[in-house]
Amino acid sequence: MTEINSPDTDTDTVVGYFDTLSNWGRWGEDDRLGTLNLITPDKRREAAALIQEGISLSLSRDIDPQDADPLHTGIAVVQRFMQIGEVSHYVGKDGSRFDSITDYVGIAAHGSNTHLDGLAHYSWDGRMYNGYVVDDDVSSIQGSKKLSVSDAHQGIVSRGVLLDIPALHDVPWLEPGHPITIAELDEAEQRQGVTVGSGDVVLVHTGHVARTLQHGVERDPGLGLAKEPGLHASCLPWLRERDIAALGSDAIQDVQPSGFPDLSLLRPIHTVGLVALGLWLIDNVELRQLVETCRTRNRYEFFFAMLPWRLKGVTSSATNPVAIL
Template sequence: MTTAERDRVHIAQIEEYLTTLSNWGRWGEDDRLGTLNLITPEVRRRAAANVRSGTAISLARNLDPLRPDPLHSGVTNVQRDSKVGEVRHLLGKEARWDAVGEEITLSPHGGNAHLDGLGHYYWDGLFYNGFPASASNNTIGSAHLSVSHATEGIITRGVLLDIAGLHGVPYLERCHAVHVDELLEAERRQGVQVRSGDVLLIHTGNAAALETLGPVYRTANPGPLDGVQAGLDISCLPFLHDRDVAAMGADGTHDVQPAQVDDFDFARPIHAVSLVAMGLWLMDNLDLTALARACEAEKRWEFLFTALPWRFVGATSSPLNPVAVL
Protein backbone atom coordinates (compact mmCIF):
# COMPACT_ATOMS: atom_id res chain seq x y z
CA MET A 1 0.00 0.00 0.00
CA THR A 2 1.39 3.38 -1.00
CA THR A 3 1.49 6.31 1.42
CA ALA A 4 -1.34 8.01 -0.48
CA GLU A 5 -3.48 4.86 -0.32
CA ARG A 6 -2.75 4.44 3.39
CA ASP A 7 -3.73 8.05 4.03
CA ARG A 8 -7.04 7.60 2.19
CA VAL A 9 -7.84 4.53 4.30
CA HIS A 10 -6.99 6.32 7.56
CA ILE A 11 -8.93 9.44 6.62
CA ALA A 12 -12.02 7.41 5.69
CA GLN A 13 -11.77 5.54 9.00
CA ILE A 14 -11.41 8.71 11.07
CA GLU A 15 -14.37 10.35 9.33
CA GLU A 16 -16.42 7.22 9.99
CA TYR A 17 -15.47 7.25 13.68
CA LEU A 18 -16.60 10.85 14.02
CA THR A 19 -20.11 9.53 13.33
CA THR A 20 -20.19 5.92 14.53
CA LEU A 21 -18.48 6.66 17.88
CA SER A 22 -20.53 9.78 18.60
CA ASN A 23 -22.16 10.27 22.00
CA TRP A 24 -24.08 13.36 20.90
CA GLY A 25 -27.50 13.38 22.54
CA ARG A 26 -26.75 10.30 24.66
CA TRP A 27 -27.13 12.29 27.90
CA GLY A 28 -29.49 14.93 26.53
CA GLU A 29 -29.32 17.73 24.00
CA ASP A 30 -27.90 20.21 26.52
CA ASP A 31 -25.31 17.89 28.06
CA ARG A 32 -21.98 19.54 28.90
CA LEU A 33 -20.21 16.65 30.67
CA GLY A 34 -19.87 13.97 28.02
CA THR A 35 -18.26 10.83 29.37
CA LEU A 36 -17.94 12.27 32.88
CA ASN A 37 -21.63 11.29 33.17
CA LEU A 38 -20.33 7.74 33.50
CA ILE A 39 -18.78 8.50 36.90
CA THR A 40 -21.84 7.80 39.03
CA PRO A 41 -21.98 7.73 42.85
CA GLU A 42 -21.88 3.94 42.68
CA VAL A 43 -18.77 4.05 40.47
CA ARG A 44 -17.07 6.35 43.01
CA ARG A 45 -18.06 4.11 45.91
CA ARG A 46 -16.56 1.06 44.21
CA ALA A 47 -13.45 3.03 43.29
CA ALA A 48 -12.74 3.81 46.94
CA ALA A 49 -12.49 0.08 47.62
CA ASN A 50 -9.32 -0.03 45.49
CA VAL A 51 -7.32 1.75 48.19
CA ARG A 52 -5.21 -0.92 49.90
CA SER A 53 -1.65 0.19 50.65
CA GLY A 54 -2.68 3.86 50.85
CA THR A 55 0.31 4.91 48.72
CA ALA A 56 -0.40 8.26 47.01
CA ILE A 57 1.44 9.13 43.79
CA SER A 58 1.31 12.43 41.96
CA LEU A 59 1.04 12.17 38.19
CA ALA A 60 2.25 15.68 37.42
CA ARG A 61 5.40 17.78 37.40
CA ASN A 62 6.01 21.06 39.19
CA LEU A 63 4.85 24.27 37.55
CA ASP A 64 8.19 26.03 37.84
CA PRO A 65 8.91 29.45 36.28
CA LEU A 66 12.61 28.54 36.39
CA ARG A 67 11.87 25.40 34.33
CA PRO A 68 8.67 26.35 32.52
CA ASP A 69 8.88 23.84 29.66
CA PRO A 70 10.06 20.47 31.04
CA LEU A 71 8.75 18.58 28.02
CA HIS A 72 10.27 21.03 25.52
CA SER A 73 6.88 21.62 23.94
CA GLY A 74 7.56 25.24 23.05
CA VAL A 75 4.85 26.48 25.42
CA THR A 76 6.72 28.41 28.10
CA ASN A 77 4.15 30.79 29.57
CA VAL A 78 4.58 29.99 33.26
CA GLN A 79 5.27 33.23 35.13
CA ARG A 80 5.12 34.36 38.75
CA ASP A 81 5.17 37.98 39.84
CA SER A 82 5.87 37.77 43.57
CA LYS A 83 4.80 40.55 45.89
CA VAL A 84 6.92 40.53 49.03
CA GLY A 85 5.78 42.81 51.85
CA GLU A 86 2.15 43.29 50.74
CA VAL A 87 1.14 45.02 54.00
CA ARG A 88 4.15 47.35 53.90
CA HIS A 89 3.19 48.47 50.39
CA LEU A 90 -0.45 48.89 51.37
CA LEU A 91 0.16 50.91 54.56
CA GLY A 92 3.30 52.67 53.49
CA LYS A 93 5.06 51.56 56.68
CA GLU A 94 6.37 48.48 58.45
CA ALA A 95 4.00 46.24 60.42
CA ARG A 96 4.50 43.44 62.95
CA TRP A 97 3.15 41.00 60.37
CA ASP A 98 3.45 41.05 56.64
CA ALA A 99 2.73 38.75 53.70
CA VAL A 100 3.95 37.46 50.40
CA GLY A 101 1.59 37.10 47.42
CA GLU A 102 1.88 36.74 43.70
CA GLU A 103 0.19 37.05 40.36
CA ILE A 104 0.48 33.96 38.17
CA THR A 105 0.25 33.65 34.40
CA LEU A 106 0.29 30.28 32.67
CA SER A 107 -0.88 28.43 29.59
CA PRO A 108 -2.41 25.12 30.71
CA HIS A 109 -2.27 23.64 27.20
CA GLY A 110 1.33 22.75 26.62
CA GLY A 111 4.20 21.11 28.38
CA ASN A 112 2.77 20.38 31.80
CA ALA A 113 0.00 18.08 33.03
CA HIS A 114 -3.38 19.48 32.09
CA LEU A 115 -6.98 18.57 31.33
CA ASP A 116 -8.42 19.10 27.86
CA GLY A 117 -12.06 20.06 28.28
CA LEU A 118 -14.72 19.52 25.63
CA GLY A 119 -14.45 23.14 24.52
CA HIS A 120 -10.88 22.60 23.31
CA TYR A 121 -11.45 20.96 19.89
CA TYR A 122 -14.20 21.41 17.34
CA TRP A 123 -14.75 19.82 13.92
CA ASP A 124 -16.42 21.48 10.96
CA GLY A 125 -17.57 24.31 13.21
CA LEU A 126 -19.16 22.18 15.94
CA PHE A 127 -18.03 21.14 19.40
CA TYR A 128 -19.22 18.04 21.26
CA ASN A 129 -23.00 17.62 21.28
CA GLY A 130 -23.39 20.06 18.40
CA PHE A 131 -22.57 23.29 20.23
CA PRO A 132 -21.47 25.92 17.69
CA ALA A 133 -17.88 27.06 17.69
CA SER A 134 -19.07 30.48 16.55
CA ALA A 135 -20.49 31.16 20.04
CA SER A 136 -17.03 31.03 21.63
CA ASN A 137 -14.72 34.02 21.40
CA ASN A 138 -11.69 35.70 22.94
CA THR A 139 -13.82 37.57 25.49
CA ILE A 140 -15.96 34.84 27.05
CA GLY A 141 -13.85 31.84 26.06
CA SER A 142 -15.79 28.61 25.71
CA ALA A 143 -19.46 29.59 25.62
CA HIS A 144 -20.96 26.14 26.24
CA LEU A 145 -18.28 23.65 27.25
CA SER A 146 -16.16 25.20 29.99
CA VAL A 147 -14.05 23.03 32.29
CA SER A 148 -16.00 24.66 35.12
CA HIS A 149 -18.83 22.23 34.34
CA ALA A 150 -16.70 19.46 35.89
CA THR A 151 -17.62 20.70 39.36
CA GLU A 152 -17.57 17.22 40.91
CA GLY A 153 -14.04 16.60 39.73
CA ILE A 154 -12.80 13.31 38.33
CA ILE A 155 -12.87 10.80 41.18
CA THR A 156 -13.17 7.23 40.04
CA ARG A 157 -11.35 3.96 39.49
CA GLY A 158 -8.12 4.40 37.59
CA VAL A 159 -6.51 1.71 35.44
CA LEU A 160 -2.96 1.92 34.13
CA LEU A 161 -2.22 -0.04 30.97
CA ASP A 162 1.56 -0.28 30.90
CA ILE A 163 2.43 -0.61 27.22
CA ALA A 164 6.13 0.04 27.85
CA GLY A 165 6.05 -2.72 30.47
CA LEU A 166 4.27 -5.01 28.02
CA HIS A 167 7.27 -4.71 25.71
CA GLY A 168 9.79 -4.95 28.56
CA VAL A 169 11.27 -1.49 28.02
CA PRO A 170 11.33 1.74 30.07
CA TYR A 171 9.95 3.63 27.08
CA LEU A 172 8.60 2.80 23.64
CA GLU A 173 10.31 3.85 20.46
CA ARG A 174 9.44 7.49 19.87
CA CYS A 175 7.17 6.94 16.84
CA HIS A 176 5.52 3.74 18.13
CA ALA A 177 1.78 3.64 17.40
CA VAL A 178 -0.02 1.70 20.14
CA HIS A 179 -2.66 -0.56 18.56
CA VAL A 180 -5.78 -1.93 20.19
CA ASP A 181 -4.33 -5.43 20.37
CA GLU A 182 -1.61 -4.03 22.65
CA LEU A 183 -4.24 -2.58 24.98
CA LEU A 184 -5.96 -5.97 25.12
CA GLU A 185 -2.71 -7.81 25.68
CA ALA A 186 -1.77 -5.39 28.49
CA GLU A 187 -5.10 -6.16 30.15
CA ARG A 188 -4.39 -9.88 29.96
CA ARG A 189 -0.83 -9.50 31.21
CA GLN A 190 -1.87 -7.33 34.14
CA GLY A 191 -5.05 -9.21 35.03
CA VAL A 192 -7.19 -6.08 34.85
CA GLN A 193 -10.03 -4.91 32.61
CA VAL A 194 -11.09 -1.39 31.75
CA ARG A 195 -14.77 -0.83 32.50
CA SER A 196 -17.42 1.87 32.37
CA GLY A 197 -16.63 5.03 34.31
CA ASP A 198 -12.89 4.33 34.59
CA VAL A 199 -10.03 6.72 33.99
CA LEU A 200 -7.68 4.96 31.60
CA LEU A 201 -3.98 5.86 31.83
CA ILE A 202 -1.66 4.80 29.00
CA HIS A 203 2.02 4.42 29.96
CA THR A 204 4.27 4.62 26.91
CA GLY A 205 7.30 5.90 28.80
CA ASN A 206 7.35 9.26 27.04
CA ALA A 207 8.27 11.01 30.30
CA ALA A 208 11.21 8.65 30.88
CA ALA A 209 12.31 9.04 27.25
CA LEU A 210 12.37 12.82 27.57
CA GLU A 211 14.35 12.65 30.81
CA THR A 212 16.84 10.20 29.27
CA LEU A 213 17.12 11.28 25.65
CA GLY A 214 15.64 14.76 25.50
CA PRO A 215 13.17 15.89 22.83
CA VAL A 216 13.20 14.69 19.23
CA TYR A 217 11.81 16.80 16.37
CA ARG A 218 11.25 16.18 12.68
CA THR A 219 12.32 19.68 11.64
CA ALA A 220 14.97 22.19 12.62
CA ASN A 221 12.32 24.78 13.52
CA PRO A 222 9.64 22.61 15.12
CA GLY A 223 5.97 23.51 15.24
CA PRO A 224 3.28 21.99 17.48
CA LEU A 225 3.05 18.82 15.37
CA ASP A 226 6.76 18.28 14.76
CA GLY A 227 7.58 16.41 17.96
CA VAL A 228 8.24 12.68 17.76
CA GLN A 229 6.53 10.57 20.42
CA ALA A 230 4.72 7.30 20.99
CA GLY A 231 0.94 7.49 21.08
CA LEU A 232 -2.32 5.78 20.20
CA ASP A 233 -3.21 4.37 16.81
CA ILE A 234 -6.71 5.17 15.53
CA SER A 235 -7.64 1.50 16.04
CA CYS A 236 -7.87 2.27 19.78
CA LEU A 237 -10.84 4.63 19.38
CA PRO A 238 -13.61 1.96 19.25
CA PHE A 239 -12.07 0.36 22.36
CA LEU A 240 -12.41 3.64 24.28
CA HIS A 241 -16.02 4.02 23.15
CA ASP A 242 -17.04 0.41 23.76
CA ARG A 243 -15.49 0.35 27.25
CA ASP A 244 -17.18 3.67 28.16
CA VAL A 245 -13.97 5.26 29.42
CA ALA A 246 -14.81 8.39 31.44
CA ALA A 247 -11.47 10.16 30.93
CA MET A 248 -8.08 9.22 29.54
CA GLY A 249 -4.57 10.29 30.44
CA ALA A 250 -1.21 9.76 28.78
CA ASP A 251 2.44 10.64 29.32
CA GLY A 252 2.33 12.56 26.06
CA THR A 253 -0.43 14.10 23.97
CA HIS A 254 -2.20 10.80 23.17
CA ASP A 255 -1.74 11.02 19.39
CA VAL A 256 1.32 9.30 17.96
CA GLN A 257 3.71 11.72 16.31
CA PRO A 258 4.64 12.06 13.49
CA ALA A 259 0.99 11.91 12.49
CA GLN A 260 -0.26 8.78 10.77
CA VAL A 261 -1.82 10.86 8.00
CA ASP A 262 -0.07 13.46 5.88
CA ASP A 263 -3.03 15.82 6.08
CA PHE A 264 -3.17 18.55 8.73
CA ASP A 265 -6.94 18.12 9.22
CA PHE A 266 -6.37 14.55 10.39
CA ALA A 267 -3.13 15.00 12.32
CA ARG A 268 -4.71 14.59 15.77
CA PRO A 269 -7.46 11.94 15.34
CA ILE A 270 -7.41 10.78 18.99
CA HIS A 271 -8.04 14.33 20.16
CA ALA A 272 -10.61 15.11 17.48
CA VAL A 273 -12.73 11.96 17.81
CA SER A 274 -12.43 11.74 21.61
CA LEU A 275 -13.22 15.37 22.44
CA VAL A 276 -15.68 16.18 19.66
CA ALA A 277 -17.52 12.93 18.93
CA MET A 278 -17.32 10.96 22.16
CA GLY A 279 -17.16 13.82 24.66
CA LEU A 280 -14.19 12.04 26.23
CA TRP A 281 -12.04 14.31 28.41
CA LEU A 282 -8.27 13.98 27.92
CA MET A 283 -5.36 14.57 30.28
CA ASP A 284 -2.12 15.32 28.45
CA ASN A 285 1.50 15.18 29.56
CA LEU A 286 1.11 13.26 32.80
CA ASP A 287 4.15 11.70 34.41
CA LEU A 288 3.31 8.02 34.81
CA THR A 289 6.80 6.68 35.51
CA ALA A 290 6.47 6.43 39.30
CA LEU A 291 2.95 5.00 39.07
CA ALA A 292 4.06 2.31 36.61
CA ARG A 293 6.84 1.26 39.00
CA ALA A 294 4.49 1.18 41.99
CA CYS A 295 1.88 -0.84 40.10
CA GLU A 296 4.52 -3.34 39.01
CA ALA A 297 5.81 -3.62 42.58
CA GLU A 298 2.33 -4.23 44.01
CA LYS A 299 1.27 -6.35 41.03
CA ARG A 300 -1.99 -4.49 40.59
CA TRP A 301 -2.87 -1.79 38.12
CA GLU A 302 -6.14 -0.40 39.50
CA PHE A 303 -6.43 2.35 42.10
CA LEU A 304 -8.46 5.33 43.25
CA PHE A 305 -7.91 8.18 40.81
CA THR A 306 -8.51 11.80 41.81
CA ALA A 307 -8.19 15.00 39.77
CA LEU A 308 -9.89 18.29 40.63
CA PRO A 309 -9.86 20.78 37.73
CA TRP A 310 -10.29 24.44 38.52
CA ARG A 311 -13.76 26.00 38.24
CA PHE A 312 -12.63 28.62 35.74
CA VAL A 313 -15.63 29.77 33.69
CA GLY A 314 -14.95 29.84 29.97
CA ALA A 315 -11.64 27.94 30.21
CA THR A 316 -11.02 25.04 27.84
CA SER A 317 -8.33 23.50 30.02
CA SER A 318 -7.07 23.24 33.55
CA PRO A 319 -3.64 22.60 35.05
CA LEU A 320 -3.79 19.38 37.02
CA ASN A 321 -2.10 17.49 39.81
CA PRO A 322 -3.83 14.10 39.50
CA VAL A 323 -3.14 11.68 42.32
CA ALA A 324 -3.41 7.89 42.24
CA VAL A 325 -3.99 6.18 45.58
CA LEU A 326 -3.09 2.49 45.64
Protein backbone atom coordinates in the same frame (compact mmCIF):
# COMPACT_ATOMS: atom_id res chain seq x y z
CA MET B 1 4.79 11.46 7.23
CA THR B 2 5.38 7.79 7.88
CA GLU B 3 2.44 5.67 6.82
CA ILE B 4 1.39 3.44 9.73
CA ASN B 5 -2.24 2.81 8.84
CA SER B 6 -3.82 -0.52 8.12
CA PRO B 7 -6.43 -0.74 5.30
CA ASP B 8 -9.30 -0.50 7.77
CA THR B 9 -8.05 2.76 9.27
CA ASP B 10 -7.71 4.93 6.21
CA THR B 11 -8.70 8.59 6.24
CA ASP B 12 -12.32 7.95 5.29
CA THR B 13 -12.71 5.40 8.08
CA VAL B 14 -11.38 7.75 10.73
CA VAL B 15 -13.48 10.67 9.49
CA GLY B 16 -16.45 8.32 9.64
CA TYR B 17 -15.81 7.87 13.37
CA PHE B 18 -17.33 11.31 13.93
CA ASP B 19 -20.67 9.66 13.12
CA THR B 20 -20.23 6.00 14.04
CA LEU B 21 -18.67 6.65 17.46
CA SER B 22 -20.60 9.82 18.32
CA ASN B 23 -22.06 10.40 21.79
CA TRP B 24 -23.98 13.50 20.67
CA GLY B 25 -27.42 13.47 22.29
CA ARG B 26 -26.69 10.34 24.32
CA TRP B 27 -27.12 12.25 27.58
CA GLY B 28 -29.44 14.94 26.27
CA GLU B 29 -29.28 17.84 23.83
CA ASP B 30 -27.85 20.21 26.45
CA ASP B 31 -25.27 17.83 27.88
CA ARG B 32 -21.86 19.33 28.67
CA LEU B 33 -20.25 16.48 30.63
CA GLY B 34 -19.73 13.94 27.87
CA THR B 35 -18.11 10.77 29.13
CA LEU B 36 -18.02 12.06 32.72
CA ASN B 37 -21.68 11.00 32.80
CA LEU B 38 -20.33 7.45 33.02
CA ILE B 39 -18.92 8.06 36.51
CA THR B 40 -21.95 7.09 38.59
CA PRO B 41 -22.28 7.03 42.40
CA ASP B 42 -21.84 3.26 42.23
CA LYS B 43 -18.65 3.76 40.23
CA ARG B 44 -17.25 6.11 42.86
CA ARG B 45 -18.08 3.62 45.62
CA GLU B 46 -16.36 0.89 43.62
CA ALA B 47 -13.31 3.12 43.29
CA ALA B 48 -13.22 3.93 47.00
CA ALA B 49 -13.15 0.22 47.82
CA LEU B 50 -9.82 -0.05 45.97
CA ILE B 51 -8.01 1.89 48.71
CA GLN B 52 -6.17 -0.80 50.66
CA GLU B 53 -2.79 0.57 51.75
CA GLY B 54 -3.59 4.27 51.81
CA ILE B 55 -0.60 5.11 49.58
CA SER B 56 -1.19 8.41 47.75
CA LEU B 57 0.83 9.26 44.63
CA SER B 58 0.79 12.55 42.76
CA LEU B 59 0.40 12.19 39.00
CA SER B 60 1.33 15.77 38.18
CA ARG B 61 4.54 17.27 36.92
CA ASP B 62 5.99 20.33 38.65
CA ILE B 63 5.08 23.70 37.14
CA ASP B 64 8.36 25.59 37.31
CA PRO B 65 8.63 29.17 36.03
CA GLN B 66 12.40 28.62 35.74
CA ASP B 67 11.87 25.60 33.46
CA ALA B 68 8.47 26.15 31.91
CA ASP B 69 8.74 23.77 28.93
CA PRO B 70 10.87 20.73 29.84
CA LEU B 71 9.06 18.55 27.28
CA HIS B 72 9.76 21.06 24.48
CA THR B 73 6.15 21.55 23.43
CA GLY B 74 6.87 25.10 22.29
CA ILE B 75 3.75 26.56 23.94
CA ALA B 76 4.35 26.31 27.67
CA VAL B 77 4.66 29.69 29.36
CA VAL B 78 4.66 30.21 33.11
CA GLN B 79 4.91 33.70 34.56
CA ARG B 80 5.39 34.46 38.24
CA PHE B 81 5.50 37.96 39.69
CA MET B 82 6.16 38.39 43.40
CA GLN B 83 5.04 41.33 45.54
CA ILE B 84 7.11 41.40 48.69
CA GLY B 85 5.88 43.45 51.59
CA GLU B 86 2.16 43.76 50.83
CA VAL B 87 1.30 45.12 54.29
CA SER B 88 4.29 47.45 54.65
CA HIS B 89 3.55 48.87 51.22
CA TYR B 90 0.29 50.33 52.55
CA VAL B 91 0.96 51.08 56.23
CA GLY B 92 4.73 51.49 56.28
CA LYS B 93 7.38 49.27 57.78
CA ASP B 94 6.69 50.51 61.30
CA GLY B 95 2.95 49.91 61.08
CA SER B 96 2.88 46.15 61.65
CA ARG B 97 5.13 43.40 62.98
CA PHE B 98 3.94 41.00 60.31
CA ASP B 99 4.09 41.30 56.55
CA SER B 100 2.94 39.19 53.62
CA ILE B 101 4.15 38.10 50.23
CA THR B 102 1.72 37.73 47.35
CA ASP B 103 2.14 36.74 43.75
CA TYR B 104 0.54 36.59 40.33
CA VAL B 105 0.86 33.39 38.30
CA GLY B 106 0.05 33.05 34.61
CA ILE B 107 0.13 29.66 32.87
CA ALA B 108 -0.26 28.73 29.21
CA ALA B 109 -2.96 26.11 29.56
CA HIS B 110 -1.67 23.56 27.06
CA GLY B 111 1.99 22.61 27.25
CA SER B 112 4.48 20.61 29.33
CA ASN B 113 2.41 20.86 32.51
CA THR B 114 -0.03 18.13 33.48
CA HIS B 115 -3.40 19.44 32.36
CA LEU B 116 -6.99 18.47 31.64
CA ASP B 117 -8.36 19.09 28.17
CA GLY B 118 -11.97 20.27 28.33
CA LEU B 119 -14.51 19.62 25.59
CA ALA B 120 -14.13 23.08 24.02
CA HIS B 121 -10.48 22.43 23.20
CA TYR B 122 -11.08 20.97 19.70
CA SER B 123 -13.71 21.40 17.02
CA TRP B 124 -14.54 19.71 13.70
CA ASP B 125 -16.22 21.53 10.84
CA GLY B 126 -17.06 24.39 13.18
CA ARG B 127 -18.75 22.29 15.84
CA MET B 128 -17.68 21.09 19.27
CA TYR B 129 -19.02 18.20 21.36
CA ASN B 130 -22.78 17.67 21.23
CA GLY B 131 -23.13 19.99 18.26
CA TYR B 132 -22.30 23.30 19.96
CA VAL B 133 -21.31 25.82 17.28
CA VAL B 134 -17.91 27.46 17.64
CA ASP B 135 -18.97 30.76 16.06
CA ASP B 136 -21.96 31.02 18.42
CA ASP B 137 -20.39 29.77 21.62
CA VAL B 138 -16.75 30.91 21.68
CA SER B 139 -15.32 34.44 21.84
CA SER B 140 -11.97 35.91 22.83
CA ILE B 141 -13.64 37.90 25.62
CA GLN B 142 -16.16 35.46 27.09
CA GLY B 143 -14.34 32.26 26.22
CA SER B 144 -16.44 29.16 25.67
CA LYS B 145 -19.99 29.89 26.85
CA LYS B 146 -21.34 26.34 26.55
CA LEU B 147 -18.37 24.04 27.23
CA SER B 148 -15.75 24.65 29.91
CA VAL B 149 -13.50 22.78 32.31
CA SER B 150 -15.68 24.24 35.06
CA ASP B 151 -18.33 21.73 33.98
CA ALA B 152 -16.16 19.11 35.72
CA HIS B 153 -16.45 20.93 39.06
CA GLN B 154 -17.67 17.80 40.87
CA GLY B 155 -14.27 16.29 40.20
CA ILE B 156 -13.16 13.28 38.20
CA VAL B 157 -13.25 10.57 40.85
CA SER B 158 -13.35 6.98 39.66
CA ARG B 159 -11.50 3.72 39.24
CA GLY B 160 -8.12 4.30 37.64
CA VAL B 161 -6.40 1.70 35.47
CA LEU B 162 -2.79 1.85 34.33
CA LEU B 163 -1.88 0.15 31.04
CA ASP B 164 1.89 -0.33 30.95
CA ILE B 165 2.83 -0.57 27.26
CA PRO B 166 6.68 -0.49 27.52
CA ALA B 167 6.49 -3.54 29.80
CA LEU B 168 5.04 -5.53 26.91
CA HIS B 169 8.24 -4.96 24.95
CA ASP B 170 10.62 -5.14 27.94
CA VAL B 171 11.87 -1.61 27.30
CA PRO B 172 12.03 1.48 29.57
CA TRP B 173 10.06 3.56 27.06
CA LEU B 174 8.48 3.42 23.63
CA GLU B 175 10.41 5.05 20.83
CA PRO B 176 9.16 8.41 19.49
CA GLY B 177 6.44 7.86 16.92
CA HIS B 178 5.47 4.39 18.19
CA PRO B 179 1.77 3.84 17.34
CA ILE B 180 -0.01 1.96 20.14
CA THR B 181 -2.58 -0.49 18.77
CA ILE B 182 -5.70 -2.18 20.13
CA ALA B 183 -3.71 -5.41 20.28
CA GLU B 184 -1.25 -3.78 22.67
CA LEU B 185 -4.03 -2.40 24.86
CA ASP B 186 -5.64 -5.84 25.05
CA GLU B 187 -2.30 -7.52 25.73
CA ALA B 188 -1.56 -5.08 28.54
CA GLU B 189 -4.92 -5.89 30.13
CA GLN B 190 -4.26 -9.61 29.91
CA ARG B 191 -0.70 -9.35 31.22
CA GLN B 192 -1.75 -7.18 34.15
CA GLY B 193 -4.95 -9.03 35.02
CA VAL B 194 -7.24 -6.02 34.64
CA THR B 195 -10.18 -5.22 32.40
CA VAL B 196 -11.03 -1.64 31.46
CA GLY B 197 -14.70 -0.89 31.97
CA SER B 198 -17.36 1.79 31.86
CA GLY B 199 -16.54 4.96 33.77
CA ASP B 200 -12.86 4.12 34.26
CA VAL B 201 -10.01 6.60 33.97
CA VAL B 202 -7.39 4.91 31.80
CA LEU B 203 -3.75 5.99 32.08
CA VAL B 204 -1.50 4.76 29.25
CA HIS B 205 2.18 4.53 30.12
CA THR B 206 4.51 5.21 27.17
CA GLY B 207 7.68 6.37 28.93
CA HIS B 208 7.70 9.58 26.87
CA VAL B 209 8.40 11.90 29.81
CA ALA B 210 11.32 9.80 31.06
CA ARG B 211 12.86 9.52 27.60
CA THR B 212 12.45 13.22 26.79
CA LEU B 213 13.98 14.36 30.06
CA GLN B 214 16.96 12.08 29.46
CA HIS B 215 17.51 12.41 25.71
CA GLY B 216 15.63 15.52 24.65
CA VAL B 217 13.00 15.83 21.96
CA GLU B 218 13.07 14.22 18.51
CA ARG B 219 11.19 16.12 15.81
CA ASP B 220 9.44 14.95 12.69
CA PRO B 221 11.24 16.53 9.71
CA GLY B 222 7.96 17.19 7.89
CA LEU B 223 5.95 19.38 10.27
CA GLY B 224 8.60 19.95 12.91
CA LEU B 225 6.35 18.53 15.63
CA ALA B 226 7.84 16.54 18.47
CA LYS B 227 7.68 12.83 17.71
CA GLU B 228 5.80 11.06 20.48
CA PRO B 229 4.46 7.58 21.15
CA GLY B 230 0.72 7.40 21.58
CA LEU B 231 -2.53 5.79 20.55
CA HIS B 232 -3.12 5.25 16.85
CA ALA B 233 -6.48 6.38 15.46
CA SER B 234 -7.52 2.73 15.09
CA CYS B 235 -7.88 2.63 18.92
CA LEU B 236 -10.86 5.01 18.84
CA PRO B 237 -13.51 2.25 18.54
CA TRP B 238 -11.89 0.52 21.55
CA LEU B 239 -12.19 3.71 23.61
CA ARG B 240 -15.86 4.03 22.65
CA GLU B 241 -16.63 0.36 23.24
CA ARG B 242 -15.06 0.40 26.71
CA ASP B 243 -16.97 3.60 27.57
CA ILE B 244 -14.13 5.09 29.58
CA ALA B 245 -14.68 8.41 31.37
CA ALA B 246 -11.25 9.94 30.79
CA LEU B 247 -7.99 9.08 29.04
CA GLY B 248 -4.58 10.12 30.31
CA SER B 249 -1.01 9.51 29.26
CA ASP B 250 2.55 10.62 29.96
CA ALA B 251 2.44 12.03 26.42
CA ILE B 252 -0.42 13.73 24.54
CA GLN B 253 -2.58 10.63 23.78
CA ASP B 254 -1.99 10.82 19.99
CA VAL B 255 0.98 9.25 18.29
CA GLN B 256 2.98 11.92 16.46
CA PRO B 257 3.17 11.84 13.51
CA SER B 258 -0.31 10.36 13.22
CA GLY B 259 0.43 8.57 9.95
CA PHE B 260 -2.28 10.44 8.03
CA PRO B 261 -1.24 12.83 5.27
CA ASP B 262 -4.40 14.91 5.81
CA LEU B 263 -3.60 17.69 8.30
CA SER B 264 -7.20 17.48 9.53
CA LEU B 265 -6.16 14.20 11.16
CA LEU B 266 -3.01 15.56 12.75
CA ARG B 267 -4.32 14.40 16.16
CA PRO B 268 -7.32 12.12 15.64
CA ILE B 269 -7.48 10.89 19.26
CA HIS B 270 -7.87 14.48 20.38
CA THR B 271 -10.22 15.51 17.59
CA VAL B 272 -12.56 12.51 17.48
CA GLY B 273 -12.24 11.89 21.21
CA LEU B 274 -13.13 15.40 22.35
CA VAL B 275 -15.63 16.31 19.63
CA ALA B 276 -17.45 13.05 18.89
CA LEU B 277 -17.08 11.03 22.09
CA GLY B 278 -16.99 13.91 24.55
CA LEU B 279 -13.97 12.17 26.07
CA TRP B 280 -11.94 14.21 28.57
CA LEU B 281 -8.17 13.97 28.08
CA ILE B 282 -5.33 14.41 30.58
CA ASP B 283 -2.02 15.27 28.90
CA ASN B 284 1.52 14.84 30.24
CA VAL B 285 0.62 12.87 33.34
CA GLU B 286 3.57 12.03 35.61
CA LEU B 287 3.48 8.23 35.72
CA ARG B 288 6.98 7.16 36.75
CA GLN B 289 6.29 6.64 40.46
CA LEU B 290 2.90 5.04 39.78
CA VAL B 291 4.43 2.61 37.28
CA GLU B 292 7.11 1.56 39.77
CA THR B 293 4.52 1.12 42.52
CA CYS B 294 2.14 -0.89 40.33
CA ARG B 295 4.93 -3.14 39.04
CA THR B 296 6.22 -3.82 42.55
CA ARG B 297 2.77 -4.80 43.79
CA ASN B 298 1.53 -6.33 40.53
CA ARG B 299 -1.56 -4.21 40.99
CA TYR B 300 -2.78 -1.89 38.24
CA GLU B 301 -6.11 -0.53 39.49
CA PHE B 302 -6.53 2.20 42.08
CA PHE B 303 -8.66 5.06 43.36
CA PHE B 304 -8.23 8.05 41.03
CA ALA B 305 -9.13 11.62 41.93
CA MET B 306 -8.65 14.88 40.07
CA LEU B 307 -10.19 18.24 40.99
CA PRO B 308 -9.95 20.69 38.09
CA TRP B 309 -10.07 24.42 38.72
CA ARG B 310 -13.53 25.99 38.46
CA LEU B 311 -12.45 28.28 35.65
CA LYS B 312 -15.35 29.48 33.53
CA GLY B 313 -15.10 29.47 29.76
CA VAL B 314 -11.65 27.90 29.46
CA THR B 315 -10.43 24.86 27.56
CA SER B 316 -7.96 23.52 30.09
CA SER B 317 -6.96 23.33 33.72
CA ALA B 318 -3.59 22.68 35.27
CA THR B 319 -4.23 19.86 37.70
CA ASN B 320 -2.70 17.51 40.24
CA PRO B 321 -4.42 14.13 39.95
CA VAL B 322 -3.67 11.49 42.57
CA ALA B 323 -3.74 7.71 42.64
CA ILE B 324 -4.47 6.08 46.01
CA LEU B 325 -3.76 2.39 46.47
